[in-house]
Amino acid sequence: MDEIDRALVALLQQDAGQAYAALGKAIGLSAGATHERVRKLRERGVIRRTTVDVDPRALGLGVLAFVMVESSAWMGDSAEAFAAISEIEEAHIIAGSASVLVKVRTAGTEQLQDVLRRLYAIEGVSGTQATVTLETFFERPPAL
Amino acid sequence: MDEIDRALVALLQQDAGQAYAALGKAIGLSAGATHERVRKLRERGVIRRTTVDVDPRALGLGVLAFVMVESSAWMGDSAEAFAAISEIEEAHIIAGSASVLVKVRTAGTEQLQDVLRRLYAIEGVSGTQATVTLETFFERPPAL
DNA sequence: GGTGAAATTTCCAGTGA
DNA sequence: TCACTGGAAATTTCACC
Numbered sequence: 001m002d003e004i005d006r007a008l009v010a011l012l013q014q015d016a017g018q019a020y021a022a023l024g025k026a027i028g029l030s031a032g033a034t035h036e037r038v039r040k041l042r043e044r045g046v047i048r049r050t051t052v053d054v055d056p057r058a059l060g061l062g063v064l065a066f067v068m069v070e071s072s073a074w075m076g077d078s079a080e081a082f083a084a085i086s087e088i089e090e091a092h093i094i095a096g097s098a099s100v101l102v103k104v105r106t107a108g109t110e111q112l113q114d115v116l117r118r119l120y121a122i123e124g125v126s127g128t129q130a131t132v133t134l135e136t137f138f139e140r141p142p143a144l
Numbered sequence: 145m146d147e148i149d150r151a152l153v154a155l156l157q158q159d160a161g162q163a164y165a166a167l168g169k170a171i172g173l174s175a176g177a178t179h180e181r182v183r184k185l186r187e188r189g190v191i192r193r194t195t196v197d198v199d200p201r202a203l204g205l206g207v208l209a210f211v212m213v214e215s216s217a218w219m220g221d222s223a224e225a226f227a228a229i230s231e232i233e234e235a236h237i238i239a240g241s242a243s244v245l246v247k248v249r250t251a252g253t254e255q256l257q258d259v260l261r262r263l264y265a266i267e268g269v270s271g272t273q274a275t276v277t278l279e280t281f282f283e284r285p286p287a288l
Numbered sequence: 289g290g291t292g293a294a295a296t297t298t299c300c301a302g303t304g305a
Numbered sequence: 306t307c308a309c310t311g312g313a314a315a316t317t318t319c320a321c322c
Contacts, residue, residue, distance in 0.1 A: 001202070009203075012196040016160065019316060033289050035318070046202040051195060052156040056286050058145070058190040059153075064236065066210070066245060079281040091281035092208065101210060101275065105286050131245065137223040137235035142200050142249050163297060177308045179299065 001046065004029070006144045008037055009046065013141045016050045061105045063112055064133045068098035073124035075099045081122045087115050098129065145190065148173070150288050152181055153190065157285045160194045205249045207256055208277045212242035217268035219243045225266045231259050242273065 007027050011018075024034035041047045056064070069075075075093065082091040082102060090103040102119070106112045109132075116128050151171050155162075168178035185191045200208070213219075219237065226235040226246060234247040246263070250256045253276075260272050 006203075009196070009198055013198065014195070015193060016196045017194045020318095021316080030290055031316085032291075032318080036289080039318095044202070045199055048197040048199055049159060050161045051158070051197055051285065052153070052160045053192040053195055054153055054157065054286065055189055055192055058188070059286060059288060061286055066238075076279070082281055086287040089286055090283045092277040093279040093281070094210075094275050094277050096275050100281075101277070131238050131240050133236040133238050133245070135220070135237040137226055137237070137244075139234045141195065142198060142203060142205055142233055143230040144203060164299090165297080174309055175297085176299080176310075180308080183299095 005037060005041060008034070009041065010144050012038070012047070056105055060107050063106045063108055064136065065104045065112055066131045067102045067104055067116065067119065068129040069100040069102060069119060069125055070097070070127035071099040071124045072126040075124055078122060078124065085115060085118050087111065149181060149185060152178070153185065154288050156182070156191070200249055204251050207250045207252055208280065209248045209256055210275045211246045211248055211260065211263065212273040213244040213246060213263055213269055214241070214271035214273070215243040215268045216270040219268055222266060222268065229259060229262050231255065
C-alpha cells in the first residue's frame with residue numbers, strides 16, 4: 001500500500017470503468033503492471049468489489065432518514081435482524097444513549113413508518129428516534 | 145425503468161465488472177441489448193458512475209462517527225464548507241434540533257477531534273454532538 | 289515492472305419484429 | 306422502439322524478459 005496504490009484506488013473510485021492503459025498512464029505505469037497492482041489490491045481485500053453508484057431518486061427512494069434505536073438488551077448479535085429489513089442501508093452499534101444507529105431509505109414517509117414498526121419487532125428494541133433528512137449536501141466515498 | 149432494468153441494476157451493484165454477455169444471460173437478453181440498456185441507464189442518470197468499494201480499515205480509517213451539527217444560522221448554502229473537510233463522507237440537512245448531520249471517518253480519535261475543530265470553524269456552527277460507532281453491522285447499496 | 293501477443297470483450301452497424 | 310447477429314476495434318490477461 002504505497003503512494004501508487006493510493007493514487008490507483010483514488011482513480012478507480014472516480015471511475016472504475018476506464019482501461020488499465022489509461023490508469024497506468026495517469027500513475028506512470030504500464031497497463032500490465034497496473035493490472036497486477038489492481039489484482040493484488042483485490043486479493044488483499046483493499047478493493048472489496050466494483051459496483052455502480054445509483055441515484056436513489058431514480059429508484060423512487062425519496063426519503064432518507066437516520067434512526068437511533070434504543071434497546072433494553074445487548075444488541076451485538078442482532079446484525080441479521082437489521083439486515084433483514086431491506087430499506088436499511090447501514091446499521092452500526094454506537095456509544096451513547098441509543099444502541100444502534102441505522103440509515104434508512106424509503107419511497108415515502110408511510111414506508112418509513114413501516115420500517116419503524118419492523119424495527120420495534122426486533123428482539124430487545126425498546127424505542128426509536130427518527131431524524132428525516134431534508135436535503136443531502138453530498139455522499140461520497142472515503143477520502144484517501 | 146422496467147423490471148429488466150431493475151434486475152440489471154441489482155446485478156451491477158453486486159458486480160459491475162462482469163461481461164455484458166454474462167449479465168444478459170442472467171436476465172434473458174443478448175450482450176448487445178444488455179449493453180444498450182446499461183448505456184441508457186447511464187445516460188438517464190440512474191447509474192451515476194461505476195466505482196470500487198474500498199475497505200476503510202485497509203486505508204487506515206479505523207474510526208467512524210456521526211456528528212450532529214447545531215447552528216445559529218441557515219446552513220443551506222454551506223455545502224462547500226462541509227465538502228472541504230475531506231474526512232466527511234456525507235453531509236445532510238436534517239429536520240430536528242440539530243441542523244446538519246455528517247458522517248465522518250478518521251484514522252483515530254485525535255483526527256476526529258481535529259474534524260470537530262474544523263466544523264466549529266464553519267460560519268454559523270454553534271455546537272456539535274459526536275457519536276462514535278463501536279461496530280458496523282453492515283453498509284450496503286440501496287435495495288431495489 | 290515491462291513487452292508483446294493471444295483470448296475476450298466491448299461496441300457499432302445492419303436487420304427485423 | 307427494442308432486440309438480435311456478426312464482426313471490427315479495443316481491452317484484458319497472460320507468458321516471458
